[in-house]
Amino acid sequence: MKKLRTLSLAYKIHLPLLFIIIVGLSVIIYNSIIALQGVEERAKNEIKRDLQEYLSNEIAKMETIGLTNAINIALNQTLIESLKQNDRSLALSLLRELSQNYAQYTNFKDIKIHIHDKYHRSFVRDWLPEVYGDNIGLFRPSLHKVVAEKKPIIAVETGRNGMTMRGIAPLISAGEVVGTIEYMQEFDNLALEAKRVKGYDVAVFNCEPKDERIDKFNKREMYIDKDMLLAQSQSVTDQKFYTFLEKNFNKNEIVKRGFLDLDDYFIAGIKLNNIAKEKIGCILIGASRDYVNRYVDEAKENFYKQIWILIGVDLIMLLLLLYLLDRTVKQPIFGLLKGIREINHAIRSGEGMSGLYKEHRLRQYQHDEIGMISTSVNALLRTLSQTFARLEDSNNDRAEYIKAIYAGGLVSISDIEGNITYANDELCRVSGYSYDELIGQPHSIFKDPKTPSRVYEKLWSTILEGNIYNNIMKNVKKNGEYFYANTTIVPIKNSREEIVEFIAFRDDVTELIKSKKELKRTYTNDHLTNLGNRFKMLSDISTDNYLAILDIQFFREVNDFYGYQMGDIVLKDLADRMFRYFDAHKMEVYHLKGDEFAVLAQKSSTSQ
Numbered sequence: 001m002k003k004l005r006t007l008s009l010a011y012k013i014h015l016p017l018l019f020i021i022i023v024g025l026s027v028i029i030y031n032s033i034i035a036l037q038g039v040e041e042r043a044k045n046e047i048k049r050d051l052q053e054y055l056s057n058e059i060a061k062m063e064t065i066g067l068t069n070a071i072n073i074a075l076n077q078t079l080i081e082s083l084k085q086n087d088r089s090l091a092l093s094l095l096r097e098l099s100q101n102y103a104q105y106t107n108f109k110d111i112k113i114h115i116h117d118k119y120h121r122s123f124v125r126d127w128l129p130e131v132y133g134d135n136i137g138l139f140r141p142s143l144h145k146v147v148a149e150k151k152p153i154i155a156v157e158t159g160r161n162g163m164t165m166r167g168i169a170p171l172i173s174a175g176e177v178v179g180t181i182e183y184m185q186e187f188d189n190l191a192l193e194a195k196r197v198k199g200y201d202v203a204v205f206n207c208e209p210k211d212e213r214i215d216k217f218n219k220r221e222m223y224i225d226k227d228m229l230l231a232q233s234q235s236v237t238d239q240k241f242y243t244f245l246e247k248n249f250n251k252n253e254i255v256k257r258g259f260l261d262l263d264d265y266f267i268a269g270i271k272l273n274n275i276a277k278e279k280i281g282c283i284l285i286g287a288s289r290d291y292v293n294r295y296v297d298e299a300k301e302n303f304y305k306q307i308w309i310l311i312g313v314d315l316i317m318l319l320l321l322l323y324l325l326d327r328t329v330k331q332p333i334f335g336l337l338k339g340i341r342e343i344n345h346a347i348r349s350g351e352g353m354s355g356l357y358k359e360h361r362l363r364q365y366q367h368d369e370i371g372m373i374s375t376s377v378n379a380l381l382r383t384l385s386q387t388f389a390r391l392e393d394s395n396n397d398r399a400e401y402i403k404a405i406y407a408g409g410l411v412s413i414s415d416i417e418g419n420i421t422y423a424n425d426e427l428c429r430v431s432g433y434s435y436d437e438l439i440g441q442p443h444s445i446f447k448d449p450k451t452p453s454r455v456y457e458k459l460w461s462t463i464l465e466g467n468i469y470n471n472i473m474k475n476v477k478k479n480g481e482y483f484y485a486n487t488t489i490v491p492i493k494n495s496r497e498e499i500v501e502f503i504a505f506r507d508d509v510t511e512l513i514k515s516k517k518e519l520k521r522t523y524t525n526d527h528l529t530n531l532g533n534r535f536k537m538l539s540d541i542s543t544d545n546y547l548a549i550l551d552i553q554f555f556r557e558v559n560d561f562y563g564y565q566m567g568d569i570v571l572k573d574l575a576d577r578m579f580r581y582f583d584a585h586k587m588e589v590y591h592l593k594g595d596e597f598a599v600l601a602q603k604s605s606t607s608q
Contacts, residue, residue: 021314021315021318024314039296040296043295043296044259044261044266044292044296045258045259046295047259047266047268047287047292047295048258048259048268051200051259051266051268051285051287052258052268052269052270052285054194054198054200054285055202055269055270055283055285056270058190058193058194059165059190059270059272059283062165062185062190063154063165063167065167065185066154066165066166066167066183066184066185067152067153067154067167067169068167069167069183070152070154070167070168070169070181070182070183071152071167071169073098073113073169073181073183074152074169074170074171074172074180074181076094078090078094079091079094079095079115079171079181080171080172080173080178080179082094083115083117083123083171083178083179084173084178088123088124088129088132091115091123091124092124092126092129095113095115095124095126096126098113098126099111099112099113099126099127107189107193110185110186110188110189111183111184111185112125112126112127112161112164112184112186113125113126113181113182113183113184114126114181114182114184115171115179115180115181115182116136116137116143116179116180116182117178117179118147118177118178118179118180119135119137120135120136120137120140120143120144120147120180121133121134121135121136121137122134122136123179136159136160139159140157140159141275141276142155142157142166142168142275143168143180145275146168146169146170146177146180147170147177147180150170150172150177151170152167152168152169152170153167153168153275154166154167154168155168155274155275156272156273156274156280156281157274157275157280158206158208158280161184162186162206162231163187163204163206163208163231163272163280163281164184164185164186164187165184165185165186165187166182166183166184166185167182167183167184167185168180168181168182168183169181169183186232186233187202187204187231187232187283188232188233188235188236190202190204190232190283191203191204191232191236191237192236194285195238199287199288199291200285200286200287201238201241201265201285201286202283202284202285202286203224203230203232203237203238203241203242203245203283203284203286204230204231204232204272204281204282204283204284205224205228205229205230205231205281205282205283205284206228206229206230206231206280206281207227207228207229207279207280207281207282208227208280208281209227222234222237222242224242224245224246224249225249225251228249228282230242231281241265241286244262244264244265244286245267245284245286248260248262254267254268254269261292263289264288264289265286265287265288265289266286266287266288266289266291266292267284267285267286267287268284268285269282269283269284269285270282270283340377409426409505409506409507409508410424410426410427410430410431410485410504410505410506410507410508411423411424411426411427411503411504411505411506412424412427412438412443412503412504412506413501413502413503413504414442414443414501414502414504415500415501415502416499416500416501416502417442418442418443418444418502419440419441419442419443420438420439420440420441420442420443420445421439421501422439423435423438423439427506430477430483430508431446431475431477431478431483432477432478432479433445433478437478443504446473446475446476447475447476448473448474448475448476448482449476450474451473451474455471455473459471459489463489463491463499463502464491464499466491466493466497466499467491468488468489468490468491469487469488469489470486470487470488470489471486471487472484472485472486472487472509472513473485473487473506482510483508483510484508484509484510484512484513485506485507485508485509485510486506486507486509487504487505487506488504488505488506489502489503489504489505490502490503490504490505524536524539526590526591528568528571528572528575528591529571529572529575529576529591530575531575531579531589531590531591531597532588532589532590532591533590533591533592534590534592534593536590537588537590537592537598537600540588540600541600544602544603544604545600545601545602545603546600546601546602546603546606547598547599547600548598548599548601549592549596549597549598550596550597550598550599551595551596551597552574552595555567555570555594555595556595558570571591571595575589575591575597578597578599582599585601585606586601586602586605587599587600587601587606588600588601
């Protein structure tokens, strides 16, 4: 630590910076090593999100197409009339025309259209026209919902044709539902498009329990798990992908992580829900291992690039910072230090102090903190120059100021023991002591013996702690009379903060105190009987007292027959008698007004 204090400013600036940069780089490298371990996992999660997002978008397209086409077909009046007239041939020809158009002009080759009557019985199937009249509503809650609400819906549902995306719309005539139209999309096209456009392998599975009322469309019943039945055509299913799933599928792992990372495939999936928001199936999508490895390698390569860029920027900033510190801090500080040394030498020599600012002021090149220091030093130099120029005049004025202070009141100076070393003429005049009689005497020469000792203890504890004491003190003159003074005692300290003497300033307030006492006595005393008046009684009364009000009966006749002067004599005599009697019993007597008196007694010593 001692060596650190002796280092130059350059080292004190540069060494901490280098240390901080090295620590920062170490932290970056360490965090990079830790973060690198998670890059592959993050990349896999990103691949999972990409695959899931692709499937979600494709399913959304199917939903839009299914619902839109179902609504459009439901608006066909010819189809509605065929249902009302029970003309199956007319409906079949119309449906086959629609199916042919879909197959010829769109990418959807696996479309099936099914018409039901309002009782959910099959009216016509475009792919199986010879089968009709069966009650579909026994296992198809979506049909009940559409008829009840008269609104179209889109739903994934399992029927006799397997699990398909079904757009169902009501056929309405004169405001009443006469039947429903069902636009069914199988998932074959989804698997084909994923393979063709993205190179992904897709397999759609039905996860419902077996229902004997439904004839599965896939008689082979291809399962990869006991409750996961392949819900797309075998012809569009990649046999290698299906076989891989059959051997390696782990339901718990894909539920936990959201993906399966295996030797040949990276597999993610999404759920398919029915109209009751219950899981009915799932879609598994697999990307080849090469695709995953390329994705992960690209993520790692980008990560390495970011790290090297960060380290390079860090080093460039260090060099730039060192250069800026040298130009803007180090060099200006050294210039400032040189100028301060020259000022210090000039002050020590003591020559030309009045020209200190003019000859040694610092040159200011910057407007930052260093420039502010230069400005402050220059301001100090200007002040010093002006101060030294006025110092001699100030010394001459000082004696006059002291003379004015000492002449303005009752002033005394005492040593640390309290012995008087100086007293001005006014103090001598008021106290009756001569100057020689006071010098060397303790200040207690003015002490009033009736003043509580705690007052003087407080006085000494205050001034000995170096604080100013102020109070109105009762003092004794040489002839024994009293005078009151508003007294301020100031401790005088040397350069080491040690108390060397005390100066006491007093203002004679004797007349003011006397006037105050007389005013108080006049306010609380009755002028006729010299007893306490109503105000005195109100200030004395409390819950610890009994109060009795006395009234002289027929006292008005005394004033009427003998005059008010005789009445006043009677009142004064009565007041004197009452005072002597009740005072002997430790009770207070008050003259309230006219012939009314009051007596106040302590509850503790007198009964009511």
